[in-house]
Amino acid sequence: MIRDAYDVIIVGAGPAGSMTARYAAEGGASVLLLEKDRDIGLPVRCAEAVGAKTLASYVELNPSWIAHQLSGVRFTSPNGITFDVMTDNLGYILNRRIFDQELGRKAAQAGATVLTRAYVCGLILRADQVCGVKVRFPDGEKEIAAKIVVGADGVESRVGRWAGMRTNFALKDFESCYQVMLGGVSLETNCIHCYFGHDVAPGGYAWVFPKGADVANVGLGIAADRSDGLNAKDYLDRFLEKNFPNASILACVAGGVPAAKPLKKIHGPGVMLVGDAAAHTNPLTGGGISNAIAAGKLCGEVAARCVKQGGWSEADLAVYTKEYDANWGNHQRNSYRLKEAVHHIKDETLNKAAHILADLPPEKRTMLDVFTTTLSHEPGILIDIMRSFLS
Amino acid sequence: MNPFKSKSERGKIHELRFLPERCDYCGCCVAVCPVDCIELEAAKLTVDYGACTLCGNCPQACPVGALVGVAA
Known part of the structure; x- marks a missing residue:
């Protein structure tokens, strides 16, 4: 069933990997999509919120994976002042298990070969050019050749490291997260709800994302360098005790989100990175689904084009980094600067701002x-933001 | 800023302990490890203690306290 060689091998069947596989296959390349876990879409390491606009421009909306429609954002300040910002057609809470499987299925429909329980344990390198992958299957190891290898292997991307394209994330640019799915909660809102404060989630925020009438994804992320003895789960336990003391936990999951500047290069000789592996998450919000599917489409198109033109050297693939940067580079850089600023705003300042906004x-x-309004009443925030843009 | 800071961060902890019963196999530790000495297969985590520099990053990034740094 598995051949010895493919044009493109994609490591990781999350949204980024499946989109890459689909568009590489649609462009005429022979494609192998490998997933280390036994199911595509499981475990769900995600808060599952996604903006409506980007999603709709990349995938056909399907009610089977939309769990809830969102119509606004509710903010809660460190001292508990709450205010809503309503926006029509803001976005959705997805059912990622079904969403991811659907994207995998679309890749298969386009002609990609998809395989789970396939753990990539190394790259085949020839004079620095990536020429394939070493895969560990339940019944043994196999080397499979590829013209292009795509690392869609998540926040821990080892493909990126083996290829020398990235190193570890700095602790301050890494959000350490823990989340539970709560049942039996009463939510009278279609807002995603974000809580801020040093005692709630230092260097991050806590979220309550409604997934249905009485179900919600409740979690938080903390900047890893701010965990002074307490980890994300400790902070969430405290948050649940305070806000949902009697709720039932239907699922729990840990995870990490890059909150980093764009990588200088997301391509190398015979290799590209996409999604969390390439730090494509929004550094301010931690959102990554729409960025992943957008970058995945581009990555797949570039892969197919390069295969067709017969060149996959570092110079040939440079168009991927270039086009990514032209489309989303500035947005990512600005979000990063804004994140740096927001993380340095003191709790008292946020409280004052919330007090004004609630009116x-x-x-x-x-x-x-x-x-x-915030800026006109609390110009100090502007200074914090300016400082981070100038640094 | 101290130009040697990143080097002096080495050896921040005396010992690294892995508590598998707490681990969720999420990969945070792998993502922040500066020497790539942690391997995560679907539900199997392996630390190469020989290569570990005891930098203390993974205990800070671990959301569930499965990697614990024993203070120097």
Whole structure:
């Protein structure tokens, strides 16, 4: 069933990997998509919120994987002041298990060969050019050749390291997260709810994302360098004790999110990185699904084009880094600077800002109004933000 | 800023302990390890203690306290 060689091998069948596989196959390349776990889509290491606009421009919406429609964001300040910012058609809470399987299926429909329980344990290198992967299957190891290897192997990407394209994330640019799916909660809102504060989630935020009438993904992320003896799970236990003391836990999961500057290069000789592996997550929000599917499409298209043109050297694949940067580089860099600024705003300043914003009439609470009102009353925030943009 | 900071971060802990019963196999430790000495297969985590520099990154990044740094 498995051949000895493919045009493109993709490591990891999350949204980034499956999109890459689909578009590489649609472009005419022979494609192998490998997943280390036994099921595509499991375990779900995700808070499952995604913006409506980007999603709709890359995939056909399917009610089977939309768990809940979102119509706004509710913020809670460190001292407990809450205000909503409503936006029509903001986004969705997905059912990632079904969503990921659907994207895998689309890759298969396009002609890619998809395989689970296939752990990639090394790269085949010839004079620095990546020429394939070493795969550990339940019944033994096998070397499979490829013109292009794509690392869609998540936050821990070893493909990126083996190929010398990235190193470890700095602790301050890494969000350590823990999440539970709660049942039996009463949520009277279609808002995603974000809580801020040094005691809630230092260097990050806590979230309550409604997944249905009485189910929610409740989790938090902390900047890894701020964990002074307490880990993400400790902070979440404290949060649940305070806000959902009687709820049932239907699932729990740990995970990490890159909150980093864009990598200088997401391509190398015969290799490309995509999704979390390439730090494609939004450094401010931690959101990664739409970035992953957008970059995955580009990555797959570039792979197919290069195979067709007969060149997959580092110079040939450079167009991938270039096009990614042209499309999303500035947005990612600005989000990173904003994250740096937000993480340095003191709790008292956030409390003051929330106090002012809570008085703003609901119809005036667009994101822009919130921003300008905050700045006009709390210019200190502007200084914090400016400082991070200048550094 | 101290130019030697990143080097002096080495050996921040005296010993690294892995508590498998707490591990969720999420890969945070792999993502922050500067020497790539942790391997994570689907539900199997292996630390190459010989290569580990005791930098203390993974205990800080681990969301569930499965990697514990014993203070120097």
